[in-house]
Amino acid sequence: MVLSEPLFAEAAAWNLFDVNVRLGSSGIHGELALDTEGLLSEMDRFFIRRALVSHWESEEYDAELGNEALARDRHPRMTPVWGILPDLQSVAALARREPVAVRITPGSAQHNFSLATWSAGELFDYLQQHAVITLIAISDIGWSGLATLLENFPRLPVVLLDTGYRADRYLFPLLERFPLLHFDSATYLAHRQLEAFVESHGAGQLLFGTRLPLFTPAASLGVFATARISDDARLAIAGGNLQRLLASTHFGGEL
Amino acid sequence: MRSPIAIADCHGHLGVHPDFPAYKASPEEMISVMDHLNIEMLAITSTLACYNDCPRGNAEVDPVLRQYPERFLGYITVNPNPPGQGVAELQKWSHFHSPPLIKMHPGLHKYPVHGKHYLPIWEYAHDTDAVVLVHTWDSDPNCGPLLFPAIARAHPHARILLGHSGVTWRGYMQAIEAAESADNLYLDLSGSQNHRLILEHCVERLGAERILFGSDLPFLEASMTIGRVLTAHISDTAKEQILRNNFLRLVKKT
Numbered sequence: 032m033v034l035s036e037p038l039f040a041e042a043a044a045w046n047l048f049d050v051n052v053r054l055g056s057s058g059i060h061g062e063l064a065l066d067t068e069g070l071l072s073e074m075d076r077f078f079i080r081r082a083l084v085s086h087w088e089s090e091e092y093d094a095e096l097g098n099e100a101l102a103r104d105r106h107p108r109m110t111p112v113w114g115i116l117p118d119l120q121s122v123a124a125l126a127r128r129e130p131v132a133v134r135i136t137p138g139s140a141q142h143n144f145s146l147a148t149w150s151a152g153e154l155f156d157y158l159q160q161h162a163v164i165t166l167i168a169i170s171d172i173g174w175s176g177l178a179t180l181l182e183n184f185p186r187l188p189v190v191l192l193d194t195g196y197r198a199d200r201y202l203f204p205l206l207e208r209f210p211l212l213h214f215d216s217a218t219y220l221a222h223r224q225l226e227a228f229v230e231s232h233g234a235g236q237l238l239f240g241t242r243l244p245l246f247t248p249a250a251s252l253g254v255f256a257t258a259r260i261s262d263d264a265r266l267a268i269a270g271g272n273l274q275r276l277l278a279s280t281h282f283g284g285e286l
Numbered sequence: 287m288r289s290p291i292a293i294a295d296c297h298g299h300l301g302v303h304p305d306f307p308a309y310k311a312s313p314e315e316m317i318s319v320m321d322h323l324n325i326e327m328l329a330i331t332s333t334l335a336c337y338n339d340c341p342r343g344n345a346e347v348d349p350v351l352r353q354y355p356e357r358f359l360g361y362i363t364v365n366p367n368p369p370g371q372g373v374a375e376l377q378k379w380s381h382f383h384s385p386p387l388i389k390m391h392p393g394l395h396k397y398p399v400h401g402k403h404y405l406p407i408w409e410y411a412h413d414t415d416a417v418v419l420v421h422t423w424d425s426d427p428n429c430g431p432l433l434f435p436a437i438a439r440a441h442p443h444a445r446i447l448l449g450h451s452g453v454t455w456r457g458y459m460q461a462i463e464a465a466e467s468a469d470n471l472y473l474d475l476s477g478s479q480n481h482r483l484i485l486e487h488c489v490e491r492l493g494a495e496r497i498l499f500g501s502d503l504p505f506l507e508a509s510m511t512i513g514r515v516l517t518a519h520i521s522d523t524a525k526e527q528i529l530r531n532n533f534l535r536l537v538k539k540t
Contacts, residue, residue, distance in 0.1 A: 038287055038516050063482055073482075076517070196478060196506070199307050220478050222504040223319065227309040243482075250480035253513025256287040257323060 039252055042078035048270030049074070049082040049248070050166070051192050051215045051240030054109065055100055057087040065244040067104050074108070077248035079241070081108050083166070083273070085134040089114025090141060095124060102128075110277070112166060117144050117151035126157065129282040132164040138171050146172065146180055155180070159187040161281035168192040174201045181209045188276050190214065190238060196221035199228075206236050213272065215240030217251050226258040234264035238273050289512050291526055292326035294533040296447060297419060297476040297500030298358075300347055301333035311504035313350050317357055323508055325501070326530075327357055329537075331389035331419070335363035340371065344379050351382060359537060361389035361419060366403035373406050383537065386416040392428040393421050399429050400437055412441035417536050419447040419474065424457030431460035438468035445470050445536055447498060450477040451488075458484050462491050469496075472536075475511050475528070476500030485518040494524035498533050 057064040084105060089097025094114030101111050112132040115125050137144050144150055158165050169191055191214040194202060206212055217240035219225055239255060241248040302308035335343025340363050351360045360382035364372035388411055392399040399420060411418050422429045431452045438446050451461040451473040465471040473488055488497050499515060501508035515528055
């Protein structure tokens with residue numbers, strides 16, 4: 032028996048677009064971090080055509096230095112996700128990049144700022160006005176913080192990352208109330224959870240994600256590939272939903 | 287995606303917890319998914335027993351084993367609280383499987399795996415060549431992987447599966463270190479943290495013979511761990527050992 036044949040060959044037809052990827056060296060995750068070539072190699076192994084990519088340096092150190100590294104190192108298959116701080120100078124620098132996506136890391140061990148309007152109001156005004164896709168991990172915002180952000184900026188397209196598999200009682204009410212809230216599949220890994228979600232809520236707010244380079248794409252792709260869902264739902268989650276969000280951004284049109 | 291080899295799964299549950307999302311979790315729904323993914327058999331432990339009530343939980347497993355003897359193997363779940371209950375449960379349900387399959391959850395039962403109330407259970411496991419699946423978690427004072435070498439060396443006939451292998455990257459490193467120091471410690475791959483390269487590390491340091499496929503079905507999705515194994519940079523022989531042969535060897539169903 033040959034086990035090493037491509038396991039996910041059917042995924043070649045899904046136009047996979049990964050919403051949860053980081054590039055570059057990491058001071059925390061050492062051997063797991065990947066450079067551009069390494070990341071492309073992993074994407075190819077798992078039939079991932081494109082990815083929204085942020086840079087570890089933006090997250091772990093200086094947002095703007097990380098943005099410069101991302102601009103330098105990214106491949107055309109990688110749509111840049113910029114790091115951002117809330118001050119007006121940073122927002123102006125971000126605007127010059129004509130962003131389609133940002134990743135916000137406000138935790139005290141990272142960029143250490145409040146998401147409240149008195150702190151980051153101008154930033155979120157800008158992001159909402161231009162429909163910039165705003166990525167944030169649940170560990171960086173918390174459920175109450177997320178609810179407040181969505182109430183203050185209901186037209187902001189927020190993609191919640193690393194939601195985990197035990198959060199449905201928090202997640203579902205917010206998804207139902209805020210149609211521009213989306214979440215990624217990288218950690219949505221409970222038994223049959225993905226297909227049960229599609230049955231109950233449809234496929235429109237779920238985006239394929241892997242958490243590369245920390246996690247192997249085999250995990251979330253395994254869940255996705257074996258979910259008993261319709262072809263339309265699979266294509267939407269694989270990349271259609273993210274393409275739709277990108278097309279709606281002020282600087283987008285990447286269909 | 288479907289596993290090209292029929293899988294023997296060392297880590298599953300029967301029943302759900304109200305606060306843990308578990309979809310399609312009846313025995314029949316689990317069998318449907320097992321057929322979908324090519325999991326031939328699954329060893330199950332009662333969720334009720336892991337959280338709250340071992341006597342009632344083990345009683346729930348019994349009829350499922352009788353109804354689906356080709357698909358499910360049964361762990362007897364034991365709790366050190368109150369002292370003495372564990373061995374009584376092992377004796378009561380000894381017909382589940384021979385050698386006995388025993389499940390401990392020191393994390394949920396909040397009692398250290400090396401505590402004195404577990405000692406009679408470890409002695410029973412040693413005396414009966416039991417396979418003991420124990421929940422583990424990175425550095426946990428009740429069930430951290432590094433607590434196990436001393437237990438394993440004191441009870442060398444017990445075959446001890448480190449459930450989830452400590453879960454995190456650091457937990458896996460602890461589990462590998464523990465297994466390197468005791469030949470009767472095994473790694474269970476079930477878990478939600480799917481780090482790249484971790485399985486390759488396990489095989490490189492331990493060989494494939496003491497690594498077991500576990501899904502944690504119906505809590506966690508089996509397909510993610512199947513994908514991890516089948517796409518890992520390890521030999522096909524190692525994949526077959528992990529997905530099937532190693533657990534069958536332990537439960538003597540080769």
